[in-house]
Amino acid sequence: xxxxxxxxxxxxxxxxxxxxxxxxxxxxxxxxxxxxxxxxxxxxxxxxxxxxxxxxxxxxxxxxxxxxxxxxxxxxxxxxxxxxxxxxxxxxxxxxxxxxxxxxxxxxxxxxxxxxxxxxxxxxxxxxxxxxxxxxxxxxxxxxxxxxxxxxxxxxxxxxxxxxxxxxxxxxxxxxxxxxx
Amino acid sequence: xxxxxxxxxxxxxxxxxxxxxxxxxxxxxxxxxxxxxxxxxxxxxxxxxxxxxxxxxxxxxxxxxxxxxxxxxxxxxxxxxxxxxxxxxxxxxxxxxxxxxxxxxxxxxxxxxxxxxxxxxxxxxxxxxxxxxxxxxxxxxxxxxxxxxxxxxxxxxxxxxxxxxxxxxxxxxxxxxxxxx
DNA sequence: CTTACCATGTAAGGCGTTACATGATTCA
DNA sequence: TGAATCATGTAACGCCTTACATGGTAAG
Numbered sequence: 550x551x552x553x554x555x556x557x558x559x560x561x562x563x564x565x566x567x568x569x570x571x572x573x574x575x576x577x578x579x580x581x582x583x584x585x586x587x588x589x590x591x592x593x594x595x596x597x598x599x600x601x602x603x604x605x606x607x608x609x610x611x612x613x614x615x616x617x618x619x620x621x622x623x624x625x626x627x628x629x630x631x632x633x634x635x636x637x638x639x640x641x642x643x644x645x646x647x648x649x650x651x652x653x654x655x656x657x658x659x660x661x662x663x664x665x666x667x668x669x670x671x672x673x674x675x676x677x678x679x680x681x682x683x684x685x686x687x688x689x690x691x692x693x694x695x696x697x698x699x700x701x702x703x704x705x706x707x708x709x710x711x712x713x714x715x716x717x718x719x720x721x722x723x724x725x726x727x728x729x730x
Numbered sequence: 731x732x733x734x735x736x737x738x739x740x741x742x743x744x745x746x747x748x749x750x751x752x753x754x755x756x757x758x759x760x761x762x763x764x765x766x767x768x769x770x771x772x773x774x775x776x777x778x779x780x781x782x783x784x785x786x787x788x789x790x791x792x793x794x795x796x797x798x799x800x801x802x803x804x805x806x807x808x809x810x811x812x813x814x815x816x817x818x819x820x821x822x823x824x825x826x827x828x829x830x831x832x833x834x835x836x837x838x839x840x841x842x843x844x845x846x847x848x849x850x851x852x853x854x855x856x857x858x859x860x861x862x863x864x865x866x867x868x869x870x871x872x873x874x875x876x877x878x879x880x881x882x883x884x885x886x887x888x889x890x891x892x893x894x895x896x897x898x899x900x901x902x903x904x905x906x907x908x909x910x911x
Numbered sequence: 912c913t914t915a916c917c918a919t920g921t922a923a924g925g926c927g928t929t930a931c932a933t934g935a936t937t938c939a
Numbered sequence: 940t941g942a943a944t945c946a947t948g949t950a951a952c953g954c955c956t957t958a959c960a961t962g963g964t965a966a967g
Contacts, residue, residue, distance in 0.1 A: 555831070582831075582834065585825055585834075588955085589957080591921080614963080616962090616963050617962095617963085618917085618918065619919085631838060632838060634832075635835060635843055639828045642851075644765070644824070645825075646823040647736065647822060649767075649885045651820060653766075653885050654812070654881070655880070655884075657743065658817060665819070669819060670820070699837075700833055700835070701834060704830045704833055707830060707899045710898060710899040711825075711896075711899075715888075715892075721887065722884055722887075722888070725880075725884065737926085737927090751946075753945065770927070770928055770929080771946095772928060773927050773928080776949090794936095795935080797934090797935050799947090800946090
């Protein structure tokens with residue numbers, strides 16, 4: 550049974566820390582998890598429904614004023630299911646780079662096209678690094694009182710290593726393509 | 731028009747270098763491109779059909795003995811289409827890591843689970859790195875006679891930087907989780 | 912008063928994998 | 940003779956994104 554839906558686990562993982570609404574979950578995806586994961590509303594809400602049906606989470610209406618709002622909490626069954634998954638070996642990590650793909654076919658275009666892709670790649674790498682460094686600093690500062698963010702910090706540091714590597718490679722690649730023609 | 735199918739471009743890119751069969755294309759995906767791209771037969775053969783219909787490639791029967799074999803060649807129309815894509819800015823690069831995902835939720839399990847994921851990650855990083863170093867060496871040795879592999883080499887070196895970063899991070903992470911309990 | 916944000920959801924459609932089905936050849 | 944590799948394809952199914960639809964609230 551390869552390739553089982555991971556969205557369920559991500560949601561359970563997030564709920565294991567605190568109760569959240571579907572909207573909150575999406576926020577986490579776009580910030581804390583964005584480095585290595587993502588999901589849209591179109592997959593989050595249906596997943597929540599499924600988890601509810603399976604009794605892995607439970608819902609509570611916490612509407613404020615006229616704004617409807619459903620907050621989800623993980624159940625014992627959900628926790629067990631999550632823990633089981635966490636204890637199993639990783640199936641696969643994916644890296645899919647359109648940048649490297651276009652670069653690979655660099656023989657088919659002007660070198661200036663390839664250089665442009667590298668410049669763009671470098672720019673996003675630098676921007677991402679800036680964000681990650683900020684995250685690292687703020688996580689480090691709250692770590693003593695709240696050791697819950699220890700693992701979060703670990704993933705941020707992985708991102709920093711990665712993007713530093715990208716940046717270094719961009720410099721090397723730009724030199725390579727710039728000089729020799 | 732976001733998210734247009736990239737498989738077409740990959741196939742055209744590969745064919746721009748030499749005529750290939752569907753089987754050959756799959757081989758390239760699993761070797762030269764595997765670092766940053768992939769595709770299954772179930773997406774390759776249908777894509778070839780579409781490209782043929784659009785006159786972006788042409789087919790030739792090169793069956794040997796009783797073994798049927800169709801070799802595809804890129805047309806002028808296909809070349810133009812590929813070049814256009816190569817000149818456009820990259821839409822997105824994707825990184826989706828189940829390892830980092832499980833690690834992020836490390837608070838929910840035993841630290842030994844998290845350590846096991848890191849050990850596994852490190853092992854694959856080392857193995858990949860060994861392969862990439864071999865590729866780098868062989869590409870460097872043929873580069874003088876055949877400068878066509880210049881861009882291929884560039885992507886291999888990006889992979890080396892990446893996996894070196896992963897490896898370094900694994901060491902750091904193991905120390906972090908190992909000592910502080 | 913209008914923009915941005917909070918909040919929930921659905922429908923259509925695309926893209927791709929897995930598994931299956933088939934058969935020839937090469938090599939040990 | 941059996942295993943690995945060459946070679947082509949299809950069908951079912953799953954998962955996800957995009958776009959759409961709706962409406963309340965806070966801030967400027």
